[in-house]
Amino acid sequence: MPYGNINVDTVTTTTPGGILGGGNASLMKNRIINGAMVIDQRNAGASVTPTSGSYTLDRWYFSLAQTSKLTTQQNAGSVTPPIGFTNYLGITSQSSYTVGTNEFYSIVQTIEGYNIADLGWGTANAKTITVSFWVQSSLTGTFGGCLNNGGSRSYPFTYTISSANTWEQKSVTIAGDTSGTWGTTTGIGVQIWFNLGCGSTYSGTAGAWASANKVAPTGAVSVVGTSGATFYLTGVQFEIGSSATGFEYRIYGTELANCQRYYWKKAGQYPSANTTVGAGMLYSANDARACLANPVPMRIAPAITFSGSGFGFERPNTFLGTIGSPAAANYSPEASLIYSGSGTSSGTAGDATFWYITDNTSYIAVNSEL
Amino acid sequence: MNFNQADKVQEYSLNGVPVGILVVNGNDRTCIPLVAGNTDYQAYLKWVAEGNTPLPAENE
Numbered sequence: 001m002p003y004g005n006i007n008v009d010t011v012t013t014t015t016p017g018g019i020l021g022g023g024n025a026s027l028m029k030n031r032i033i034n035g036a037m038v039i040d041q042r043n044a045g046a047s048v049t050p051t052s053g054s055y056t057l058d059r060w061y062f063s064l065a066q067t068s069k070l071t072t073q074q075n076a077g078s079v080t081p082p083i084g085f086t087n088y089l090g091i092t093s094q095s096s097y098t099v100g101t102n103e104f105y106s107i108v109q110t111i112e113g114y115n116i117a118d119l120g121w122g123t124a125n126a127k128t129i130t131v132s133f134w135v136q137s138s139l140t141g142t143f144g145g146c147l148n149n150g151g152s153r154s155y156p157f158t159y160t161i162s163s164a165n166t167w168e169q170k171s172v173t174i175a176g177d178t179s180g181t182w183g184t185t186t187g188i189g190v191q192i193w194f195n196l197g198c199g200s201t202y203s204g205t206a207g208a209w210a211s212a213n214k215v216a217p218t219g220a221v222s223v224v225g226t227s228g229a230t231f232y233l234t235g236v237q238f239e240i241g242s243s244a245t246g247f248e249y250r251i252y253g254t255e256l257a258n259c260q261r262y263y264w265k266k267a268g269q270y271p272s273a274n275t276t277v278g279a280g281m282l283y284s285a286n287d288a289r290a291c292l293a294n295p296v297p298m299r300i301a302p303a304i305t306f307s308g309s310g311f312g313f314e315r316p317n318t319f320l321g322t323i324g325s326p327a328a329a330n331y332s333p334e335a336s337l338i339y340s341g342s343g344t345s346s347g348t349a350g351d352a353t354f355w356y357i358t359d360n361t362s363y364i365a366v367n368s369e370l
Numbered sequence: 371m372n373f374n375q376a377d378k379v380q381e382y383s384l385n386g387v388p389v390g391i392l393v394v395n396g397n398d399r400t401c402i403p404l405v406a407g408n409t410d411y412q413a414y415l416k417w418v419a420e421g422n423t424p425l426p427a428e429n430e
Binding site: 186299302305306307308328331339367368 | 372382399400401402409410
């Protein structure tokens with residue numbers, strides 16, 4: 001039965017004083033993944049000395065001229081995080097190092113092109129964004145960071161830490177770049193760099209876009225310049241708009257899946273159980289082949305690391321054969337083929353098999369980071 | 371990935387078809403797809419461009 005037409009310009013809520021959507025509710029407002037520093041698949045909270053290019057907490061990697069100038073750990077120093085957070089990324093300087101002219105030390109997140117495609121950067125319609133974060137350091141002064149498209153466009157920015165060893169929330173608003181080339185698919189979209197020390201070659205004028213590969217503002221505090229200095233970071237948000245809004249918390253499973261698009265890890269749990277890796281068949285007498293399915297479609301066909309020697313397979317009437325030289329092939333964002341190469345047990349080609357991790361130190365790591 | 375610390379770097383094939391780069395580093399075996407957008411493969415190409423040579427290819 002027709003009731004006629006209803007034209008609606010505004011939908012409001014009967015909640016006193018509120019309008020639906022008038023708060024901070026929106027989906028993927030924050031383009032940073034793991035900005036709350038909750039997920040640490042690689043190190044599970046352990047302290048590490050990162051090498052350049054190595055990831056520590058999920059989605060965050062270090063770009064370093066030299067190794068051994070700093071250590072990093074989720075919740076290093078065990079300080080109380082800012083209200084609303086339970087974790088932070090902690091960095092501790094290991095020496096009083098004077099950064100060389102061509103050197104830089106930074107913690108970086110690269111946002112995939114698909115996740116910034118709507119910003120319109122590189123066009124006349126480039127949108128303004130705001131970066132906000134909580135930071136604490138044993139040092140005070142003018143710190144810095146930078147936005148970068150991977151090498152040819154950059155925007156150094158500064159922020160001030162006023163009180164040592166005290167959480168402070170900072171925000172930086174940046175007019176979108178109307179020039180340059182900005183990735184909009186599976187490659188680099190935007191990189192956000194937090195500077196820990198930078199020489200003059202890669203330092204630039206703060207507050208302006210430049211056609212140059214800069215990663216820090218000129219004159220920023222050098223964390224690696226003071227032995228024992230700390231730098232703690234959490235609540236990082238990159239959002240469209242000219243002011244910072246409340247941090248977008250995400251359901252844990254959702255954020256874990258966001259991270260697994262770039263990296264995931266299957267670790268052995270023995271002796272509680274052998275860890276099931278995948279099902280397959282014996283391609284030949286001792287070559288067990290199986291499907292390694294990714295938990296989510298990955299950014300691109302991943303590299304696969306087999307760490308340790310605790311890999312085995314089950315086949316009919318025989319519990320385990322050792323997998324001698326695990327390897328992978330037929331890679332795709334969704335799944336890959338893994339095979340044993342050689343083994344110590346033999347069976348019959350065509351037998352069904354399961355792959356297992358058979359100790360608690362071995363693991364499989366699957367990587368398609370940017 | 372740091373190729374300079376690797377024990378072994380070689381291209382490998384499965385059933386006669388090239389499928390990837392194998393990097394053995396201590397107790398780790400990393401298999402890298404021949405995919406241009408994979409950053410580990412990009413690192414391998416850079417390592418080769420710097421004058422390094424992988425071991426002869428291996429076929430499974």
